[in-house]
Amino acid sequence: MYPIRRLGTLSFLACLLLACQKPSTSLAYISNQGDNSISVIDIKQQKVTNTIAVDHAPVGIAGSAELARLFVTNVDSQNVSVIDTNTNQVIHTIPVNGSPVGIAISPDHKRLYIADWYSNRVLAINPMTYHIINETVVEKAPAGIIVSPDSLRLYIAVRDSNEIAVLNTKDLSTLKRLSVGEHPFGIALTSDGNILFSANVYDNTVSIIDTHDWQQTKVSVGDHPYCVTASQDNKTLYVTNTLDESVSVIDIASKQIVATINVGETPEGINFDANHQRILVSNWGENNVSIIDAKTHKIISTITVGDRPRAFGQFIIAR
Amino acid sequence: MKQFLALIAMAVFSLSAIAHGPTPQKIDNRVIIKAEPAKVWAMVKDYENVQKWLPTVKSVSVEKKGADIVRTIVLKNGIKLKDKIKQVDDANMKIKFEVIEGGPFSNYNPYISVDKGPNAGESEVRFFHRFYRQYPNNPPIPEGQDEASAIKFINDTYVPGNENLKKVLENAK
Numbered sequence: 001m002y003p004i005r006r007l008g009t010l011s012f013l014a015c016l017l018l019a020c021q022k023p024s025t026s027l028a029y030i031s032n033q034g035d036n037s038i039s040v041i042d043i044k045q046q047k048v049t050n051t052i053a054v055d056h057a058p059v060g061i062a063g064s065a066e067l068a069r070l071f072v073t074n075v076d077s078q079n080v081s082v083i084d085t086n087t088n089q090v091i092h093t094i095p096v097n098g099s100p101v102g103i104a105i106s107p108d109h110k111r112l113y114i115a116d117w118y119s120n121r122v123l124a125i126n127p128m129t130y131h132i133i134n135e136t137v138v139e140k141a142p143a144g145i146i147v148s149p150d151s152l153r154l155y156i157a158v159r160d161s162n163e164i165a166v167l168n169t170k171d172l173s174t175l176k177r178l179s180v181g182e183h184p185f186g187i188a189l190t191s192d193g194n195i196l197f198s199a200n201v202y203d204n205t206v207s208i209i210d211t212h213d214w215q216q217t218k219v220s221v222g223d224h225p226y227c228v229t230a231s232q233d234n235k236t237l238y239v240t241n242t243l244d245e246s247v248s249v250i251d252i253a254s255k256q257i258v259a260t261i262n263v264g265e266t267p268e269g270i271n272f273d274a275n276h277q278r279i280l281v282s283n284w285g286e287n288n289v290s291i292i293d294a295k296t297h298k299i300i301s302t303i304t305v306g307d308r309p310r311a312f313g314q315f316i317i318a319r
Numbered sequence: 320m321k322q323f324l325a326l327i328a329m330a331v332f333s334l335s336a337i338a339h340g341p342t343p344q345k346i347d348n349r350v351i352i353k354a355e356p357a358k359v360w361a362m363v364k365d366y367e368n369v370q371k372w373l374p375t376v377k378s379v380s381v382e383k384k385g386a387d388i389v390r391t392i393v394l395k396n397g398i399k400l401k402d403k404i405k406q407v408d409d410a411n412m413k414i415k416f417e418v419i420e421g422g423p424f425s426n427y428n429p430y431i432s433v434d435k436g437p438n439a440g441e442s443e444v445r446f447f448h449r450f451y452r453q454y455p456n457n458p459p460i461p462e463g464q465d466e467a468s469a470i471k472f473i474n475d476t477y478v479p480g481n482e483n484l485k486k487v488l489e490n491a492k
Binding site for chain 1: 341342343347415447456457
């Protein structure tokens with residue numbers, strides 16, 4: 001029907017349109033607890049493109065591309081900064097009156113969850129109106145939190161109880177308390193929600209948990225593991241060992257360590273960037289971020305950020 | 320009585336290990352020393368004789384507790400510090416500690432590492448301290464248990480060793 005050349009032009013235009021729909025890069029938002037700021041890293045360009053001032057001692061990060069919002073827990077000022085990711089401006093501050101650390105947004109973008117670790121509370125907030133919809137008590141010291149892909153369950157690493165709490169997001173009722181290793185802090189899920197991971201700081205293990213039958217395997221990692229993240233294909237788990245300056249790479253199916261990557265001092269926050277197949281690690285002791293190639297496990301770039309970067313939570317947003 | 324004391328000691332130990340505040344603190348210093356790394360490392364790794372270069376120390380004793388090596392340092396001001404020797408890594412010339420008792424801090428994990436310096440025959444020593452304030456709960460923080468108190472204690476107790484290690488090694492030539 002069309003001459004070959006016309007078809008070529010058409011498909012070229014279609015690709016161009018499609019490309020506009022697809023994320024072109026990913027941004028990493030690194031919370032710098034020592035200087036009260038967020039460093040914005042463009043992962044494609046491998047550089048800091050912006051620095052956003054927030055309130056006192058930012059730790060936890062949760063972001064949503066759909067809402068164009070970033071939420072940051074400022075533990076020492078006891079509040080949450082709301083940032084418009086289109087303008088990089090702080091547009092609101094949500095008071096928490098406690099010690100907000102862990103924070104997560106539901107995949108349906110309807111709820112923001114905040115863990116208040118000294119007051120043992122978990123808050124459910126409307127991310128656009130900032131109204132507190134519900135709150136519950138989760139003892140003791142709720143730290144890392146994450147929501148299931150269907151937005152129905154909230155998983156909480158309950159640090160001082162050595163447990164994972166599973167909450168029903170409808171009413172914040174407790175579905176399950178599961179014993180893990182000592183002092184679970186960071187928490188992660190596979191993208192299909194079938195496997196849950198916790199970094200157990202004091203016994204130097206990671207728990208790998210089936211979210212259907214709650215079967216659990218513990219894998220020994222390095223000294224003081226803090227945070228965990230899974231690759232997009234759900235095959236590989238990455239763990240930061242804060243007192244070993246390394247990242248353990250675990251094959252999820254066989255539950256074996258397949259590599260150890262040396263990074264900077266005191267690695268804490270870790271996320272997987274599916275766009276570029278990169279792993280980002282914030283090195284608290286070194287004030288930088290390592291960008292690691294997921295295939296070769298080599299550090300391809302080290303980016304200087306602010307003082308004492310934590311990057312606790314889901315800190316990468318695809319754009 | 321002995322058992323009772325041991326129980327108390329255990330309770331104190333586990334308390335200090337359990338809870339900590341939300342904001343870790345960092346003191347990270349580097350000193351260039353005009354001495355070969357092997358020579359510097361030999362002095363740094365000799366944790367039983369830290370009084371040779373840490374000027375605040377009066378005496379040191381070391382005991383094995385199961386798999387742990389626990390060192391007791393008595394300071395010249397009378398304060399008694401206990402730390403665990405976590406790792407002595409000869410390949411990377413790095414010694415890691417966990418200070419478990421004796422000062423206004425919690426979860427205190429320092430290390431000292433030795434690297435090649437900028438010039439031949441020189442070393443770079445890194446003194447890295449990661450710790451939390453002593454008070455594990457929400458404000459109000461009792462006097463003497465805040466971040467500033469922990470930082471001051473470490474600055475007063477350990478940091479004078481940085482320059483003194485340099486002095487001792489450079490004068491030993």
